Amino acid sequence: MADRAHSLAVSDRMFTRHGTGLFLLGALALALVLLGPLFLDRFTQNVLTRSMIYAMMAITVDLLWGYTGILTFGQSAFFGAGAYATALILTHIGGGMQNFALALALSVILPMVLAALVGWLSFYHKSTPLYASVISLVVPIVLTQAIFAGGSFTGSSSGLVGYPVMKLGAANYFRLAGVALILFAALSWIIVRSDAGRVLVAIRDNPLRAAYLGIRTQKVQILLMTVLGGIAGLCGFLYANAGRIVAPEIAGFGFGTQMIVWTALGGRASIFGPALGAIGIDYLGAQLSGSMPYVWQLIIGVLFVAMILFVPRGLVGLLPRRKHSGAAPALVALPDQRQESGRDALLTVSGLRKAYGNFVVLDGIDLKVRPGELISVVGPNGAGKTTLLRCLSDGTETIEGNITVVDKDIAGRPPEDIVALGIGRKFQVASVFESMTVAECLRLARTTHERPSLWHRASTIELPSAALEILALTGLNKKLGEPVSGLSHGMRQSLELAMVVAMQPRLILLDEPTAGLTKAERTLIGEVLKRLTQNLGYAAILIEHDIDFVKEISQRLVVLHQGRLVMDGSVEEVVNSELVRSIYSGMAHD
Numbered sequence: 111m112a113d114r115a116h117s118l119a120v121s122d123r124m125f126t127r128h129g130t131g132l133f134l135l136g137a138l139a140l141a142l143v144l145l146g147p148l149f150l151d152r153f154t155q156n157v158l159t160r161s162m163i164y165a166m167m168a169i170t171v172d173l174l175w176g177y178t179g180i181l182t183f184g185q186s187a188f189f190g191a192g193a194y195a196t197a198l199i200l201t202h203i204g205g206g207m208q209n210f211a212l213a214l215a216l217s218v219i220l221p222m223v224l225a226a227l228v229g230w231l232s233f234y235h236k237s238t239p240l241y242a243s244v245i246s247l248v249v250p251i252v253l254t255q256a257i258f259a260g261g262s263f264t265g266s267s268s269g270l271v272g273y274p275v276m277k278l279g280a281a282n283y284f285r286l287a288g289v290a291l292i293l294f295a296a297l298s299w300i301i302v303r304s305d306a307g308r309v310l311v312a313i314r315d316n317p318l319r320a321a322y323l324g325i326r327t328q329k330v331q332i333l334l335m336t337v338l339g340g341i342a343g344l345c346g347f348l349y350a351n352a353g354r355i356v357a358p359e360i361a362g363f364g365f366g367t368q369m370i371v372w373t374a375l376g377g378r379a380s381i382f383g384p385a386l387g388a389i390g391i392d393y394l395g396a397q398l399s400g401s402m403p404y405v406w407q408l409i410i411g412v413l414f415v416a417m418i419l420f421v422p423r424g425l426v427g428l429l430p431r432r433k434h435s436g437a438a439p440a441l442v443a444l445p446d447q448r449q450e451s452g453r454d455a456l457l458t459v460s461g462l463r464k465a466y467g468n469f470v471v472l473d474g475i476d477l478k479v480r481p482g483e484l485i486s487v488v489g490p491n492g493a494g495k496t497t498l499l500r501c502l503s504d505g506t507e508t509i510e511g512n513i514t515v516v517d518k519d520i521a522g523r524p525p526e527d528i529v530a531l532g533i534g535r536k537f538q539v540a541s542v543f544e545s546m547t548v549a550e551c552l553r554l555a556r557t558t559h560e561r562p563s564l565w566h567r568a569s570t571i572e573l574p575s576a577a578l579e580i581l582a583l584t585g586l587n588k589k590l591g592e593p594v595s596g597l598s599h600g601m602r603q604s605l606e607l608a609m610v611v612a613m614q615p616r617l618i619l620l621d622e623p624t625a626g627l628t629k630a631e632r633t634l635i636g637e638v639l640k641r642l643t644q645n646l647g648y649a650a651i652l653i654e655h656d657i658d659f660v661k662e663i664s665q666r667l668v669v670l671h672q673g674r675l676v677m678d679g680s681v682e683e684v685v686n687s688e689l690v691r692s693i694y695s696g697m698a699h700d
């Protein structure tokens with residue numbers, strides 16, 4: 111309790127420090143947008159109003175692409191849907207408060223529904239990022255064609271113009287767009303720095319690891335897309351009112367691509383970069399495109415290529431790089447919790463068969479794992495060990511036979527659902543989050559236990575003692591604030607192991623967890639695993655090639671050979687078995 115109170119106090123202080131900077135910046139920007147109309151001519155006000163609306167659109171693209179890794183050309187579709195919903199209502203039903211309110215509501219709801227649909231189509235299980243990007247190209251094309259086909263109803267290629275709009279005047283539209291931009295930028299800035307913002311970056315960095323931490327990546331992506339679709343629609347409402355004209359191009363993928371260019375030039379994953387990129391390019395474009403329409407596009411194109419080649423982080427990349435900020439969070443030990451024991455099997459595998467085309471990798475595997483057991487799977491290279499772990503942790507793998515976890519058939523369940531059943535998996539090649547610090551990775555491993563805040567970053571991380579021991583014995587506890595990209599191979603292995611243990615799964619699947627560690631570190635980690643299983647009732651399946659290590663810590667050994675489970679017995683039985691000797695000596699003769 112005291113720890114939590116302390117953590118909130120520290121976190122509040124950090125939040126206040128960041129908040130003060132943000133507040134000052136916001137106040138300055140607010141003063142500029144409120145006073146701007148006093149010294150800007152009408153043309154400049156109109157252009158900057160549009161630029162600031164575009165800046166909000168660029169931030170939506172940055173949140174999707176820069177932070178979450180969803181390269182989308184389709185934000186224009188949601189913007190166009192919002193703008194056209196507004197223009198159609200005001201053209202065909204007329205102005206007045208009620209109709210403005212109706213237009214406002216529909217300009218948000220319709221794009222949100224469309225975005226939810228696009229998100230659902232784009233992020234089904236095992237869809238690729240390329241597929242999502244292609245969908246994002248198709249949607250604006252379809253929408254633009256629908257507008258063209260709409261005849262006088264949609265204004266076809268001429269668009270809609272001359273409809274009644276909210277009578278605010280150029281100066282107040284400028285102020286409204288400016289205030290909306292400041293609010294949206296500030297909100298986005300707070301969210302991307304929060305723990306929830308780290309979840310977005312986790313999905314960008316390593317969606318597979320995120321899913322295997324139990325994070326429902328597709329749901330997060332669809333939700334984000336839906337919310338940002340609504341915001342794009344709102345921008346469309348503002349645009350249709352301030353500009354008094356809508357044309358099919360605003361819904362097209364050309365405009366969607368322009369937003370990508372603004373974001374890349376300004377600087378991905380920085381919020382302010384894309385906003386300034388949009389304002390700068392749109393404003394300069396308005397000034398210059400009249401006198402040199404084609405050359406201007408050429409300049410932007412060359413600038414884009416040059417930036418991608420020489421300053422991939424965009425304009426913000428020219429600023430001095432900020433070091434990973436602030437004090438690393440404190441680690442707090444959770445009280446040891448015994449997993450419920452009992453005689454029933456946690457995991458039951460019966461008749462498992464897995465084939466890739468005609469190549470049978472696993473055949474006729476039967477296996478039971480009970481609470482408190484540490485089972486090691488041994489066998490020559492290519493015997494099917496990793497494939498077995500993959501089948502146990504991803505129910506969408508095409509297999510024959512049955513796998514049940516605590517009596518629940520895992521067939522059809524994606525990894526995040528299987529995590530919820532209590533299975534944690536450590537991969538053969540350490541799978542962590544490259545752009546994050548050690549502490550951030552650990553925090554993400556606790557996502558399913560502690561809902562990440564949208565507003566702040568917690569200043570403590572609660573971890574089970576076994577995870578703390580792993581961190582301490584490999585020295586990772588002294589590197590909490592350091593980026594993962596600078597860690598050695600062995601350190602990454604230990605970090606991933608600590609992350610999996612931090613999830614407190616009932617059954618831990620470990621694929622060569624100590625590869626890259628020293629003999630002494632291996633022994634110590636072996637002790638931790640032994641304590642976890644024998645004292646605390648966790649179960650573990652371990653793949654290891656170091657037979658001495660395996661002998662020390664395992665209760666049972668399972669031998670896989672050419673996809674078949676050829677032996678399942680005590681360490682003594684297996685190690686002294688003729689069959690096992692012949693398998694390994696046979697391999698030696700290969």
Ligand SMILES: Nc1ncnc2c1ncn2[C@@H]1O[C@H](COP(=O)(O)OP(=O)(O)OP(=O)(O)O)[C@@H](O)[C@H]1O
Pocket residue numbers: 466469471489490491492493494495496497498
């Ligand atoms: N996606 C795939 N498509 C086709 N074949 C595959 C695929 N994944 C694995 N295999 C094959 O299945 C066999 C078993 O692979 P697996 O990685 O499970 O073996 P392993 O026992 O873990 O080996 P190692 O000890 O070298 O890690 C290998 O012959 C491998 O080439």
